[in-house]
Amino acid sequence: MISSLLQRSHHAVRNITKVARVTSASRSASRYYTSSSQSSSRQPLGSRSLMLAVATGTITLALLTRPVLADSGVDVEKEQQEDIDGVVSGAKGSKKQREQSDVDIAEDLREKYGSNAELHGEYLSLIEVARHNLSQDAWVVVEGKVFDVSDFHKYHPGGSAIIVANAGRDVTELSKPVHPPRTLENNLPPESFKGYVNPKEVAASAAAVKAEQDRVANARLKLPPPETMLGLDEIEESAKSFLSPRVTNYYSASSLDGYSTADNRNAFRKCRLLPRIMKNVNTVAPQTTIFGIPSALPIYVSPSSNALLGHPDGELNITRGAAKTGIVQGVSAAASFPLEEILDEKDRMDEAIGEKMGLVYQVYLQKDRSKHEAQVREAVERGCQALLLTVDSNVGDLRQSTEKLKGTTGDLEPGRRMEPFTDPPGYHDPTQEWEDLAKLKELASGVPIYLKGVCHIDDVRKAKEAGLAGCIFSNHGGRQLDQARTGFDSLRQVYYEDPNLCKEIELYIDGGVRRGSDVLQALAFGARGVGLGRPFLYAQAAYGEQGVIRTVRILENEILNAMRLMGVTTIEEIKPSMVECLQEIWK
Numbered sequence: 207m208i209s210s211l212l213q214r215s216h217h218a219v220r221n222i223t224k225v226a227r228v229t230s231a232s233r234s235a236s237r238y239y240t241s242s243s244q245s246s247s248r249q250p251l252g253s254r255s256l257m258l259a260v261a262t263g264t265i266t267l268a269l270l271t272r273p274v275l276a277d278s279g280v281d282v283e284k285e286q287q288e289d290i291d292g293v294v295s296g297a298k299g300s301k302k303q304r305e306q307s308d309v310d311i312a313e314d315l316r317e318k319y320g321s322n323a324e325l326h327g328e329y330l331s332l333i334e335v336a337r338h339n340l341s342q343d344a345w346v347v348v349e350g351k352v353f354d355v356s357d358f359h360k361y362h363p364g365g366s367a368i369i370v371a372n373a374g375r376d377v378t379e380l381s382k383p384v385h386p387p388r389t390l391e392n393n394l395p396p397e398s399f400k401g402y403v404n405p406k407e408v409a410a411s412a413a414a415v416k417a418e419q420d421r422v423a424n425a426r427l428k429l430p431p432p433e434t435m436l437g438l439d440e441i442e443e444s445a446k447s448f449l450s451p452r453v454t455n456y457y458s459a460s461s462l463d464g465y466s467t468a469d470n471r472n473a474f475r476k477c478r479l480l481p482r483i484m485k486n487v488n489t490v491a492p493q494t495t496i497f498g499i500p501s502a503l504p505i506y507v508s509p510s511s512n513a514l515l516g517h518p519d520g521e522l523n524i525t526r527g528a529a530k531t532g533i534v535q536g537v538s539a540a541a542s543f544p545l546e547e548i549l550d551e552k553d554r555m556d557e558a559i560g561e562k563m564g565l566v567y568q569v570y571l572q573k574d575r576s577k578h579e580a581q582v583r584e585a586v587e588r589g590c591q592a593l594l595l596t597v598d599s600n601v602g603d604l605r606q607s608t609e610k611l612k613g614t615t616g617d618l619e620p621g622r623r624m625e626p627f628t629d630p631p632g633y634h635d636p637t638q639e640w641e642d643l644a645k646l647k648e649l650a651s652g653v654p655i656y657l658k659g660v661c662h663i664d665d666v667r668k669a670k671e672a673g674l675a676g677c678i679f680s681n682h683g684g685r686q687l688d689q690a691r692t693g694f695d696s697l698r699q700v701y702y703e704d705p706n707l708c709k710e711i712e713l714y715i716d717g718g719v720r721r722g723s724d725v726l727q728a729l730a731f732g733a734r735g736v737g738l739g740r741p742f743l744y745a746q747a748a749y750g751e752q753g754v755i756r757t758v759r760i761l762e763n764e765i766l767n768a769m770r771l772m773g774v775t776t777i778e779e780i781k782p783s784m785v786e787c788l789q790e791i792w793k
């Protein structure tokens with residue numbers, strides 16, 4: 207059965223993925239062999255298994271992109287509910303666990319129980335495994351054993367996507383046609399082994415995963431065509447109509463009470479436009495430069511992690527859609543595809559279109575500085591045109607809706623904690639300071655740096671003094687500090703306090719932008735452009751690359767319409783006096 211499925215799947219996606227996959231697989235594989243940062247205990251792949259893996263990488267990806275099990279008899283709804291646990295945004299415990307990777311769990315278990323660990327009740331639950339389902343925190347189950355493949359997937363000869371798409375799950379059946387038995391295990395450092403899962407649980411889960419993939423692929427086929435979508439919210443609703451609760455929750459979740467997320471939308475509703483009349487608006491020009499890159503519209507894709515959760519092509523959909531519409535793509539440090547694969551896709555698009563698309567890379571400062579430094583080096587070497595340093599995330603988030611769904615429980619430990627608290631969990635660097643920018647600038651070697659997640663005017667001034675190219679006013683879509691001021695309100699406040707600042711340093715906003723008129727309001731107060739996060743995630747989830755294109759076309763139509771109705775023909779003509787904010791009227 208598997209071989210006929212493979213054949214069907216292979217034909218379906220052959221043209222779009224084959225060359226790409228093999229090229230990128232070869233590059234990933236060669237990096238895997240040569241990278242000096244690899245653990246010394248890591249063994250190179252045997253040449254036979256490597257060739258097999260490279261040759262069949264396309265097939266494995268195809269398997270993911272097609273329905274694989276028509277009628278498994280599995281309770282999909284129940285599985286989806288359990289699957290919610292796989293949201294890694296809050297998988298702080300797992301990060302901590304990984305930091306202790308020198309503790310060789312494998313040896314420990316083997317020493318204690320030999321190969322019969324399961325008889326002693328030392329199982330890892332699949333719920334726990336499912337928590338590690340994102341690119342930066344990926345566990346998989348192979349033949350009852352749990353492995354941490356967070357680093358390995360980037361070097362997987364068959365491509366990273368196949369692993370990331372199945373992170374948190376049992377991949378035994380998927381890997382069988384590709385790998386001789388135990389290939390994966392033999393090529394991982396010993397500390398990657400996390401433990402065993404109950405074989406009965408594994409069988410049930412594998413069937414449920416396949417059934418869920420089947421359901422999603424079928425549901426996507428039944429959506430109304432993308433050209434019938436007239437607004438961004440409509441596309442989001444389409445995506446939510448079939449995405450599993452865990453994916454919808456991951457994309458939509460906010461910190462704590464979600465005030466900032468709600469405020470982001472409402473910020474634009476507080477303002478009214480004052481159009482100027484009797485102007486010739488036959489020709490309008492919405493083009494501008496974003497992060498120094500020519501852009502067809504004053505919008506860009508704000509970097510958002512894990513697009514693959516919504517669609518098997520994930521960020522690659524966004525690369526294709528952005529290239530074909532002439533807007534800039536922001537790639538997240540926690541993207542589900544490695545930067546290398548996204549840049550390979552960009553190269554292909556540049557060649558096909560005959561023009562270079564705009565692509566900028568987002569980074570976080572991490573506790574292990576070698577990690578973000580390596581990311582910056584790679585981004586700069588491969589020609590990313592700007593770096594966005596996200597500064598609103600010096601610690602992780604508190605998304606309680608997600609934690610609740612995951613069944614996370616809290617601390618009941620008694621104790622009078624009178625000492626200062628230190629060392630918060632997670633990989634973000636809580637010690638980050640302005641001084642750290644010097645090193646980043648050095649690594650960037652002239653590539654402009656923008657701070658993402660700025661709120662206060664004093665920080666804009668400091669960024670200017672530090673020689674940065676600009677700031678993005680943002681509260682991270684309401685996913686970090688709840689009640690942080692909205693990007694749009696920060697921009698307005700800065701404009702009122704120092705109207706010339708936007709001439710001295712580039713300013714952008716993101717958060718809650720869903721209409722062309724929202725874009726115009728931000729431009730009026732001096733923003734060069736606005737970023738959108740969730741709309742592009744949902745658009746690619748529902749319609750792949752076409753969803754991204756449709757989203758841009760909708761915004762283009764709305765921006766052009768609003769410009770004409772406002773009586774302006776260029777972005778420079780949009781002035782603060784054309785926007786009245788109700789809050790000010792009531793003062």
Ligand SMILES: Cc1cc2nc3c(=O)[nH]c(=O)nc-3n(C[C@H](O)[C@H](O)[C@H](O)COP(=O)(O)O)c2cc1C
Nearest residue numbers: 457508509510511538596682683717718738739740
């Ligand atoms: C699911 C999701 C993942 C995100 N991941 C990142 C990230 O990895 N890095 C980052 O700087 N911002 C990230 N963001 C924030 C976005 O870049 C952007 O600031 C926010 O989504 C804007 O709000 P909007 O979704 O209302 O457009 C993420 C947002 C969402 C919704």
